[in-house]
Amino acid sequence: MMRYRLLRSLMLVLLLLLCLLWRAVPATATTFPIADAVIDSDRTRVPEGKLTIAVHVSLSPKWLNPQDNPGGMAYEMLWKVHDNVIKAGEGHVYSYALAEFYDMSPDFTVATVRLRQGLKFHNGDPVTAEDVAFSYENYHGINAAFLHAKTARVERVDNRTVQFHFKEPFPDFLLYYGTTASAAGVIIPKNYYLSLGSNTQERDEKFAQAPVGAGPYKFVRQEPGIEVEYTAFTDYWRKVPYVKTVVSRGVRELPVRVAALKSGEADFAYFVTGELLQSVINDPQLRYHPNLSAPFWLMFPDMDDPKSPFHDIRVRKAVSLALDRQYLADQETAGLAVPWGNFIPPEWPGAVQRPGGEFDLKEAKRLLAEAGYANGFAIDWFTPFPAVESLSLRLMEQLREIGIKSQMNVMERPVYMQKLLEGKPTEGYGHKGFPGRQILMSISVIPGDASLYVDNWLRCGGTYSFVCDKRIDALWQRYQTSRDLREREDLVKQAQNIVLDEYIFVPIYINSFTLGVGPRIAGKPSDYIKTPMTVLPGPSEDLKLQSGR
Amino acid sequence: MEGGAAVRQFILQRLGYSIITLWLLTVIVFTIVRCTGDPALLMSDYPGIRPEDLAALRTQWGLDEPYITQYGRFISNVVRGEFGKSFQFNMSVRDIYFKRLPNSLQLGVAGFLISMVIGIPLGIMSAVRVNTWWDSVGKLVALLGLSIPGFFVALVLILIFGVSLGWLPVLGKGQQFWEPRFLIMPAFALGWYFAGSMLRLTRSSMLEVLGSEFVKLARFKGTPEWVVIAKHAFRNAMLPVLTLAGLQLVLMINVAVVVEVIFSWPGVGRLLMEGLLSRDFPVVQGVVLMAGAMIVMVNLLVDILYAYVDPRIRLAR
Numbered sequence: 053m054m055r056y057r058l059l060r061s062l063m064l065v066l067l068l069l070l071c072l073l074w075r076a077v078p079a080t081a082t083t084f085p086i087a088d089a090v091i092d093s094d095r096t097r098v099p100e101g102k103l104t105i106a107v108h109v110s111l112s113p114k115w116l117n118p119q120d121n122p123g124g125m126a127y128e129m130l131w132k133v134h135d136n137v138i139k140a141g142e143g144h145v146y147s148y149a150l151a152e153f154y155d156m157s158p159d160f161t162v163a164t165v166r167l168r169q170g171l172k173f174h175n176g177d178p179v180t181a182e183d184v185a186f187s188y189e190n191y192h193g194i195n196a197a198f199l200h201a202k203t204a205r206v207e208r209v210d211n212r213t214v215q216f217h218f219k220e221p222f223p224d225f226l227l228y229y230g231t232t233a234s235a236a237g238v239i240i241p242k243n244y245y246l247s248l249g250s251n252t253q254e255r256d257e258k259f260a261q262a263p264v265g266a267g268p269y270k271f272v273r274q275e276p277g278i279e280v281e282y283t284a285f286t287d288y289w290r291k292v293p294y295v296k297t298v299v300s301r302g303v304r305e306l307p308v309r310v311a312a313l314k315s316g317e318a319d320f321a322y323f324v325t326g327e328l329l330q331s332v333i334n335d336p337q338l339r340y341h342p343n344l345s346a347p348f349w350l351m352f353p354d355m356d357d358p359k360s361p362f363h364d365i366r367v368r369k370a371v372s373l374a375l376d377r378q379y380l381a382d383q384e385t386a387g388l389a390v391p392w393g394n395f396i397p398p399e400w401p402g403a404v405q406r407p408g409g410e411f412d413l414k415e416a417k418r419l420l421a422e423a424g425y426a427n428g429f430a431i432d433w434f435t436p437f438p439a440v441e442s443l444s445l446r447l448m449e450q451l452r453e454i455g456i457k458s459q460m461n462v463m464e465r466p467v468y469m470q471k472l473l474e475g476k477p478t479e480g481y482g483h484k485g486f487p488g489r490q491i492l493m494s495i496s497v498i499p500g501d502a503s504l505y506v507d508n509w510l511r512c513g514g515t516y517s518f519v520c521d522k523r524i525d526a527l528w529q530r531y532q533t534s535r536d537l538r539e540r541e542d543l544v545k546q547a548q549n550i551v552l553d554e555y556i557f558v559p560i561y562i563n564s565f566t567l568g569v570g571p572r573i574a575g576k577p578s579d580y581i582k583t584p585m586t587v588l589p590g591p592s593e594d595l596k597l598q599s600g601r
Numbered sequence: 602m603e604g605g606a607a608v609r610q611f612i613l614q615r616l617g618y619s620i621i622t623l624w625l626l627t628v629i630v631f632t633i634v635r636c637t638g639d640p641a642l643l644m645s646d647y648p649g650i651r652p653e654d655l656a657a658l659r660t661q662w663g664l665d666e667p668y669i670t671q672y673g674r675f676i677s678n679v680v681r682g683e684f685g686k687s688f689q690f691n692m693s694v695r696d697i698y699f700k701r702l703p704n705s706l707q708l709g710v711a712g713f714l715i716s717m718v719i720g721i722p723l724g725i726m727s728a729v730r731v732n733t734w735w736d737s738v739g740k741l742v743a744l745l746g747l748s749i750p751g752f753f754v755a756l757v758l759i760l761i762f763g764v765s766l767g768w769l770p771v772l773g774k775g776q777q778f779w780e781p782r783f784l785i786m787p788a789f790a791l792g793w794y795f796a797g798s799m800l801r802l803t804r805s806s807m808l809e810v811l812g813s814e815f816v817k818l819a820r821f822k823g824t825p826e827w828v829v830i831a832k833h834a835f836r837n838a839m840l841p842v843l844t845l846a847g848l849q850l851v852l853m854i855n856v857a858v859v860v861e862v863i864f865s866w867p868g869v870g871r872l873l874m875e876g877l878l879s880r881d882f883p884v885v886q887g888v889v890l891m892a893g894a895m896i897v898m899v900n901l902l903v904d905i906l907y908a909y910v911d912p913r914i915r916l917a918r
Contacts (some may be wrong), residue, residue, distance in 0.1 A: 110875045114691045122644055196652045253661075257691050276690050276697055277875050278867040279773065301772060303865050311759045311771050318772070351865075468882065470642045473652075515651060 053418040053433050084226055084401070084537070086154055087144035092291035093433055099284035099296035101597040103572075105589075106303040106318035109339065110277045118238035119245070120256045121193035123499065126593055127232055128300055129152055132282050132592045133174075134265035137165055137184060138230035138239045139501075139561070141591075142582045146230050150179060150266060150456075160221035160535060161227075167212040168183045172287050173241045173361065174270045184214045186242035188229075188337075192252065221535060224503070231585065232499035239266055268293045268593035276547075295331040308579040313338060313568045319597075320580075320589055321568035326442075329386050332568045341577035342388035343587050345565040346497045348437065350447075350558040354489055356483035361489075366423040368555035371491070373416035374454045375447065377408045381561045384443050388564035394548060395496070395505070395557045399584045402502030404548045408561065416454045428455015428564040433490035438465035444493060447560070450493075472516050483518065495563060499585055503540070506547045524550055574598045608908060615904050619897045626893040630886050631672055640664065640688055641879035662688050662882075674879075675886060684887030685779065689879045691725040694887040698869060701773055704774055704870035708791060708861070713786050715792030716799050717846065719746075723796075724803025724842075726812060729830060739800060746797020755863040762786060771863045786842035787864040791857050795849050806838040847899050854891035858866075 107128055118134055131139075138154055141147025150156070153166040169177035185206040191199070202222050207215040216225065222561040229237040241264050251260035263271050268290070269282035272558075279301040283291040301318070303309045308441025310328045312318035314335065324332050332338050350371065352362035361367045377391030392398065399407055408592040420428065434529065436444030441462060448458050463471070471485025474493075486492055496516070499502045511528040512520040524547045529541040551557045569577045574596040580589035589595070617667070633817065641658045644650055659665045678685050684694035720744070727739030763771035775783040810816060811834050819829045854869070859872035869888055876884030 108881075110689075112689050112691075113691070117691075120691065123650070135678050194650050194654055197657065198651060257686070260691055275867045276692060276700070276866065277872065301865060303772060307756055308759065308863055308865065309773060311764050314764045315767060315771055317770055466638055466643050470638065473642070569839070 054096075084146050084340075086138060086148055086230075087141055089141060091289070095286075095321050096226045096310075097292040097294065098157050099286065099293050100298065101295050101572075102297040103295045103319045103595055103597060104299045104312075104317060106304070106309040106312050107300055108304065108309065110272075110302040111280055111300055112150075112275060113276045114256075114262040114279070115260075116274075117256055118235035118265075119187070119191055119193060119252075119259070120241060121235035121238070123194045123232055123235070124497075125234075127586065128244040128588055130235065130238065130267075130268040130431040131588070131590065132267055132298065132300070133263050133271050134240065134267045136225065136230065136237045136395040137167075137239065139237070140231065140585055143584065145225065145399075148150055154226070156174070156223075156225065160223045161218045162223050164208055164209075164269055165214050165216075168289060169212070171267050171289055173264055174242065174243060174285055175244065175264045177241050178210050178237060179266050182211075183242045184570045186245075187239045188214075188216070190245075191236040193235050195228055196236065199228055199234060199236055211598065214251070214285075222520050223535060223537065223540070225429045227500045227504070231501075233504065240264070257548075263482060268591070269298055271295075278338050282535045285371050288561050288593055290404070290591075291593050294596040296596065298592065306588075308326075310568065313570050316570060316572070318568075319570040320572050321570075322587075323564070324568040325385070325564075327392045329388075329566055332566075333386060334561040337571045339569040339573075339577050341567045341569065341581050342390075343384075343567045343581050344388075344390060344397070344562045345587050346397045347395055347562045348391045348440070348443065348493060348560040351492045351494060352556075353483035353486040353491075353492055353518065354481055355556065356520070359479075361423070361425055361429050364423045365554055366419040367425065368558065370416040370419040370423070370454055371451065371456070372409045372555050372558045373412045373419070374450050374456075375409065375558070375560060376411045376450060377561050378411075380443060380446055380450075383446060384567070385561075385564045388566060389561040390557050391561045395494075395509075395559050396502050396548065397497070397585075400500075400502050400505070402544045404502075404545050404552065405460065405530060406552065406559075409559065411483040413453060420454055421567060425455065427455065429502055430457040431490055432459070432463035432488040433486075433553060434458035435461040435463060435468075435486060435492045437470050437489055437493045438463055440493065440495075443560075447493070452465050454492075462492065472567075475517055476515070501544075502548065503544045504529075506544050510547055510551060519551060521550065536547065572597050602835070604870055611908050612905055615901055617900050622897050623890070623894060626890060627886075628672075630889045630893075634882045634885045635668070637877075637880055640882065642678050643880055651887055655803035668674075679890065683825065684890070685883035687884045689875065689881045689884070692832075694883045697872060698887055698891060700862070701867055701869045701872050703778070704866065705854045705857065705870065706860070707774075707778070707784065708787055708857060708866060708868055709850060711788035712791030712795065712853045712857070712860075713846070713850045715788055718764070718851065720799025721794035721803050724800040725807055725830070725835065727800070727804040730829040740803060743797045743800045743804075744796075746793055748801065749793075750792030751790055751794050751859045753865055754793050755786070755790060756858055757862075771828065774866055787857075787860050787866050790863075791853055791860045795853065799842065799846070799849070803838065803842050806841050807834060807884065810834045831896045844903060848896065851892070851895045851899050855888070855895060 060251055070116060080203060088093060109125055111129060115129040116133055118130055121130065136149045138146055139149045150167055150171055151165050152168045155164045165184060167179060167181065167184065173179060185208050188206055204217045207217060209215055228234045244264050245255055245259055248255040268285055270285045270287040272281040272283050274280040281300055282475060284296050286292050297447040303312060306325065306328055309318065309321040310324060310332060313321040330342050352358040355362040357363060357392045367510050381387055381389035381391055393406030393409050394404050396403040421425065434444060434448050444467045448460065451458065474485035477484050498508055508515045509517060510519045510524050511517060512525050527543045527547045531540050534540050534543065567581065567589060585592060614793050641655045641664065642656055644655060663671060676853050682695065686692065686695060687694050690697060723739045723742055727736045730736055749841060759771045761770045770783055774780065815827060816834055856870055857868060858870040858874045861868045862874050872884060873888040876888060
């Protein structure tokens, strides 16, 4: 009996130890959670009908070639024809796609990917480990140099398994491989691609004219820049698409996109804004989805100058308190935008979740008076994000309420981006691209997770860096050396909290990239906006027309 | 100098001027597009792009080379009938241009016909019935044609015939080359503006001719009025109108930017717009140069025809 008790106690201790180990191991040795794909086993479906999407930009043929991919709206075309090894799925940042297994070694130096069985490209060729390895090795789009610099070699383990060996621990591999931060995880048929020419440029050009992928839709034809037509790929691994023909059409003019939606020539219209949004909301035939994208926020380029009023946290806080975010959202987006307290979109992994900031004019004025600006002050410029002048005018009016007077400094988008890249001076204060005393408005959608926002916007020397703060840089240094995923997430949150608590960035609201939905589309608009970190309706194989339409 | 030799010399001289004009155009367009800034910076708008990605793009597009090298390559391409590869589309600009040119020709010719059908008869009626309500209607049409912007006409047409009545499609040109349903609205929106200028020129030209001695003589001789108008006045009044019409046709084919963008018409005007917005230097250079070449060609042909028709012109040079 005594022996039995001892054994039982030992077993309990062992179990407890195992539990403790289990708590510790996932934080250090595993990777981000990856969801299983939802597979529809009904292969008898016959795709029917034609669906047209009115896209707000021109459609570049380059977007059909993942190897040369610039990211962003390119996925409108890319995800119809091609598929990733791992990608965002319904409600999940990472979901298995062409792969059925992924693993990262405990020391973060080897990532293993295993493909599903029986995958096919549109030309009938099987999808193999060789294609996965080639797609990675030959990839020369966004972030290619960064990925290749990290990679020692890519090993074809067997016909379905590939191992990526890194020169140093690379915990962020999936961040780049499984999101739109790069298209290195989008698989193309190696043999077909190589058959198109003798050099990369020639192959890229021809591949973009006649792309072959493993996505839910086969490429049919295109008018470069104008429209692309696809037809359903009935051998697609996840399901047989519902719609037979899908057309993406570039319609730059908003009134024409809305007119096409109303006349039935388009079934989805992207980026419906302003007064025309109200006409879509009022039309009983049409539906819409707010399709929230990313927050707008304000920055103070000269805040590190002790002579600047924005050097004082009370002034920056007063700016935040002076903004009636709900009013702005109501006026600018028919109430679809959501007031928000972070500059990183809430669905990004690692983003601090903060509701919209408080609106308190009285307190704002009190803070300004306390800081020595009872009568307010004038600044040189209020620089809007390009083409967002209307919201900027309202912001300027609200700031005038507390005595901050400004003039608008309108910039073309390329000029704005160019100035943003100029960064902070090596000596002195302020920002090289935005000199003088000004408030700058921005919005940014960086695929991946919150760490990429810290990398790009917050650390000293980041691509668009506006902040050079020793505390944030120290956090970033620790982030880069840490192998503990929980700690890394915590460090990224700490960096965000610094800029938000100290009003270094003042968020406004999450903008609405409203999707107009025509009467022929089956189901609710929300059925099509379920993939995290993208504003594109889909996935494409789930698009469905009402029967008989 | 004999007539044939004089004409030959005149043509050669004109040809030389045309080549110089085109060369100057290459210098101007090459310089101006580069004044708009660095195309790679537009890509910095793409989320998460790194400075090394931008540098790779500049190398790929040849923008890291000295301007003189870039210009040399541009000219060498032009001589070979090429315009380089589009940054945005990663395709030969020549291929894109000639794929879109037939669509622009279709739209340009249709718009041209509409402007002629509206402008010339109304211009004649305004001149013949000067200071009557016919003339008032003509002047009103000319005023509206010249003062209402093309985009507004296009949007009103879309609202009425596309959305409210649902008679005509609002997007694109259809799958087939010839689908008149798709052509009607863009052609009207394009032709409307040019109809105004055509009407005004026809009217003023007709008024001038109708007041001339030979028309009065024809009337004194008892020639029927319609013969006076159609045979004597109209034929003489048409010379400046046809000169303008030729240039308008070239413009309609090449720079119907607004109409092509609004109706999502796959023509060269929209291509130019896309090139400008994305700082796609090869596209802008190619489209502008082709448009310039067409205008120079039309002018050259007109000069040559004038020289053949009117010896005073060639002998004066």
